[in-house]
Amino acid sequence: MPADIAFAMLGVMTIGGALVAVGAGNLYRAVLGLMLCLVGMAGLFLLQRADFLAVAQVLIYVGGVAVLIVFAVILTEREGEPLAAAVNPRMVPAALILGAGLTAVLVSVLWRSTPAESPVADVTARTLAEALLNRYLVPFEAVSLLLLAALVGALLIAKEKES
Amino acid sequence: MMDVRSFAVIATVVFGIGVYGALARRHAIAVIIAIELMLNAAVLNFVSFSRLAAPGSAVSGQVFAVFIITVAAAEAIVALALVLALHRALKTARLDRFNMLKW
Amino acid sequence: MGETLFLDLKDFALAVAAALLPGGLLASVSALISAGAVLVVAPVTMMFLTWVERKGVGRFQDRYGPNRVGPFGVLQPIADGIKMILKEDIIPDGSDRLLHNIMPVLAAAPVFLLFLVLPFGRGMVAADLNVGVLFFLCISSMQSPMIISAGLGARSKYSVLGSMRAVVQVLSYEIPMVIVIVAVVMTAGSMSTSEIVAAQVRDGWFVLTPWGAFGFIVFLIAATAEANRSPFDMSEAESELVAGFHTEYSGFKFALFQMAEFLSAFASAGLAATLFLGGWQGPGFLPSWAWFGAKALGVYFVLVWFRATLPRFRIDQLLALAWKFLFPLSLLVVVAAAAWYFMPLLPALVTNLVLLVGGYGLLSSWILSEFIRMNAPRAVPDAR
Numbered sequence: 001m002p003a004d005i006a007f008a009m010l011g012v013m014t015i016g017g018a019l020v021a022v023g024a025g026n027l028y029r030a031v032l033g034l035m036l037c038l039v040g041m042a043g044l045f046l047l048q049r050a051d052f053l054a055v056a057q058v059l060i061y062v063g064g065v066a067v068l069i070v071f072a073v074i075l076t077e078r079e080g081e082p083l084a085a086a087v088n089p090r091m092v093p094a095a096l097i098l099g100a101g102l103t104a105v106l107v108s109v110l111w112r113s114t115p116a117e118s119p120v121a122d123v124t125a126r127t128l129a130e131a132l133l134n135r136y137l138v139p140f141e142a143v144s145l146l147l148l149a150a151l152v153g154a155l156l157i158a159k160e161k162e163s
Numbered sequence: 164m165m166d167v168r169s170f171a172v173i174a175t176v177v178f179g180i181g182v183y184g185a186l187a188r189r190h191a192i193a194v195i196i197a198i199e200l201m202l203n204a205a206v207l208n209f210v211s212f213s214r215l216a217a218p219g220s221a222v223s224g225q226v227f228a229v230f231i232i233t234v235a236a237a238e239a240i241v242a243l244a245l246v247l248a249l250h251r252a253l254k255t256a257r258l259d260r261f262n263m264l265k266w
Numbered sequence: 267m268g269e270t271l272f273l274d275l276k277d278f279a280l281a282v283a284a285a286l287l288p289g290g291l292l293a294s295v296s297a298l299i300s301a302g303a304v305l306v307v308a309p310v311t312m313m314f315l316t317w318v319e320r321k322g323v324g325r326f327q328d329r330y331g332p333n334r335v336g337p338f339g340v341l342q343p344i345a346d347g348i349k350m351i352l353k354e355d356i357i358p359d360g361s362d363r364l365l366h367n368i369m370p371v372l373a374a375a376p377v378f379l380l381f382l383v384l385p386f387g388r389g390m391v392a393a394d395l396n397v398g399v400l401f402f403l404c405i406s407s408m409q410s411p412m413i414i415s416a417g418l419g420a421r422s423k424y425s426v427l428g429s430m431r432a433v434v435q436v437l438s439y440e441i442p443m444v445i446v447i448v449a450v451v452m453t454a455g456s457m458s459t460s461e462i463v464a465a466q467v468r469d470g471w472f473v474l475t476p477w478g479a480f481g482f483i484v485f486l487i488a489a490t491a492e493a494n495r496s497p498f499d500m501s502e503a504e505s506e507l508v509a510g511f512h513t514e515y516s517g518f519k520f521a522l523f524q525m526a527e528f529l530s531a532f533a534s535a536g537l538a539a540t541l542f543l544g545g546w547q548g549p550g551f552l553p554s555w556a557w558f559g560a561k562a563l564g565v566y567f568v569l570v571w572f573r574a575t576l577p578r579f580r581i582d583q584l585l586a587l588a589w590k591f592l593f594p595l596s597l598l599v600v601v602a603a604a605a606w607y608f609m610p611l612l613p614a615l616v617t618n619l620v621l622l623v624g625g626y627g628l629l630s631s632w633i634l635s636e637f638i639r640m641n642a643p644r645a646v647p648d649a650r
Contacts, residue, residue, distance in 0.1 A: 002294050011173050018177045021196050022184030028365065028418060034196050035411060037177065041203055044170060050210050051397045053228055055404045057206075060232055063407025063440075065199065065239045067433055070414055072192055072243045074430075076256040088189045088259060095186035103179030110171050123213075123222050124396050125457055131222045132229070143233050150237035154244035160251075 007047055014040030027073045035066050052125040170211035178204035191246045191256045195239060202235040272390055272555065276300070300392035304381045308529055313343035315528045318563070319570055326574035353517035358420060361514065365419025370515065370522035373412040377526045379405045380533035385460045387546045387555030398459040399447055402537055403440070406492065406530060410436045416523075417511035428510025431581055435491055435498060438585055442592035443488035446481045449596075449603035450541045463545030471544040476618035477602035480626070482542040484596050486568065489534035491588070494527060495569055497576035498584060535565035583637060591633040598625040 017040055020033025038061045045054035132140050177200055184197030206228045213224020250256045253263075276299055283295045317332065317340055324331025332339035357366055383398040385391040395401050410433045417429025450472060451457050454465035472478035491498040512523045539545060539561035548557035579587070598621050605617040 007169070011169075014173055015176055015180070018180040018200050021200060022180055022188065022193070026362075027190060027192060028362070028415065030193060030196055031411075032365075032415065034199060037200065038203060041177075041207055044173065044207060045210055048170070048210055048214060050225055050228075051395060052400070053206075053210060053225055053232075055397050055400045056229070056232060057203075059400070059404040059407055060236050061199075061203075062411060063404065064437075065236055066411050067414060067437065068239065068243055069192060069196065070411065070418070071430075071433075072246055074418070074426075075247060076192065076250045087187050091187045095183045098186060099179040099181075099183030102182055103175055106175040106179075107172055110168055110175065113168065123225050125400075126396075127222050128225055128229070131226050136226050139230060143230055147233060147237055150241050154240045157241070158244035158247045 003047060006043070010040045010043040010047065013037075014044065028070065031066055031069050031073065034069070035062050038062060038066075050123060052123075052128055167211045167214055171208060174204040174207040174211070177201075177207070189257050189259060191249070191258050192243070194258065195242050195246070198242075199235060199239060202231060202238075206231050206235075271553065272303075272387065276303075297393075301382070304392055305378060308378055308381055309525065311532060312525050312528045313347070315532055315566065316343050316346065316524075318566070319528070319573075322567065322570040323574050326571070347521065350521040351518055355517045355519065356514075358422065358514045361421050362419040365415050366514070367519075369412055369416035369419060370519040373409060373416060374522040374526045376405050376408045376412075377529045377533070380530060381536075383459050384533065384536045384540060385463055385545055386558050387553065390546075390555060391460050394458060394460050397457050399451060399457045399462070399537075399541075402459075402533075403444060403447070406534075407436075407440060409526070409530065413511050416515075420511075420514035422514050424513045425511050428513065432494060432511055434581075435494070435584060435588075438588040439488045439491035439498075439592070442484055442588065442596040443492065445593070445596040446484045446488070446599055447541065449477060449481055449600045452600070453603050453607055459540050459545075463540060463547065466544045467547055471542065473542040473544075475606055476615070476622055477599050477606055478542055480595065480622050481599045481603070482538065484592055484599060485538055485542065486565070487592060488588075489531075489538060490569055490572055491584070493531035493534055493569075495531055496573040497578050499578060531569060532562065532566055535569065536562040538562075538565045582640060586636055586640070587633065590636060591629050594629055595625060598622060 014037050017033045017035070017037030021030050021037055022033075024030040024033055039058060042054040042057045045051075045057060181197045181200035181204060184200065185194050188194050188197060209224045209228045209231065213221050213228075216224060246256055249261060253260060276296075279299050280292070280296055283299075284292060287295065320342070321331040321339065332342035335341040335345045357363060380402055382393045383391065383395060383401050385394075391398075413432045413436075414429040417425040417427075417432075420426075450462060453469075453472065454462040456462060456465070466472060473482045512520060515523060536558070539558060543561045543565075545561075546554035546558040548554070548560075552560075602618045602621045605621070606614045608614075609617065
């Protein structure tokens, strides 16, 4: 029962945060909405006993990506161009139809499925680490290479050219 | 209420919101935010559906989720760097102004 | 004396709850009692910490510090609190009202969560997560977006500058801190705080090994920077930025920021005691929670000592220190910890000393030469 209450609250938090993230005219508020949504997601992971993922999610997204996005907003903000004109009016109908339609189709499919017996997987940080460093070692190393490449590439792209 | 279906519904709704945002928003950073939403909806689905896997392989879904989170972080970094570079070149971060290849 | 005092109190409260409530809720009630204890103890600790800080700094500067309210001024924090509540609450014109009003709460609330995973004594951890240390890091990293939003919400240039500095600094110093913690987690074989303490009961305190000693020093420096404390208080350098990101805050909202700052510094001190100083263990004449408190307060006192002794860094020196000194040194600590774990004692000792002392020598001479280069008078560029 307490888990159900927590689930309802986290669901509202996640969806509400997502709505703020795409609806807010002010980009700072959009980032706040994104953070709210991501923390709600982390709570949903926790409810499914994915402790490590929940914590990693908050650590990476809220502590890292959200801050980066705020920095980018500061650096690209300009006086003459109010952020409030945030939505491209010609795209709105198409985007609404696509987003809402996709959601409706997927949800209706989900709703017709038979609810399966869903045990809560017991995945601790230890089993996750063992899987990452044995069975999934090659993808793991590939992802670290990707991170390094992204780091160097981002530096190269964003660096001011020395005249 | 706590079965996989309800989690999947939340993930779907967030994904739909992300699709709307990625298409309708005009500011490049707002689009990045929407893409992050979609990626996270995918992560939630991986975590939820991994519960249905055979007991020994439930970890696979979470491994996938770890990879998605990592790739999403890398993607955000590169995308933001691109936005900064474009902003330096064109003095705007609005996507509908990036139309130099149109004519 | 009193070893199980707090556990007995909790058992008593649970027994009362069991008599009054249906059985299904008992687990929730148990969690609520632990959380409630944290929520009650933390603000009291914060009040005591402000007193320790002011008294300590006063003594270091050859003053008395607060001594008017109560014996030795111990009631001074209460007087301060009353004053803070009575102050006028100013919201600057042109600020983003939503951000301005919500951020003090969002900055102060997560700090309480830090105390959930600290083992205050034998069996006294509010939530023994199997990712405990990572949880601590994740909660403390939640502060940087709050700080930056608080600064931006005010739309004042001092606030914005302060918050930018704070975030750059917190992000930079998080990296050596995390890497040093990796060394501890590797050696203890677990991320749960209570198991890290258990590993130190088995193998001896980590600070007594060479890698642990260096790791402790790196951790302490990084934690000082994480907590935005002097000599790393760039974000609120009062002689440059008025008060940094909380310049525009007054009254109780200001008090909330102060509380977040003091409590996260104390939580870092507690984490240092847990990771390196053996947590709650100690000779039996004092109960385990008293040992933990003594160690955490000792580390906190060192932080006060730093503040009273060292002048403030400049922002470029601060980042150079993080990236060119602490970061490589922390990687060496990880390698040394692995060597200590796998080798027999004597070769391990030799490897550790060569790696750490040699690395320390090289890195410190490099960073010193960098500092000298930074401070050298610049050549005047040719007129173009």
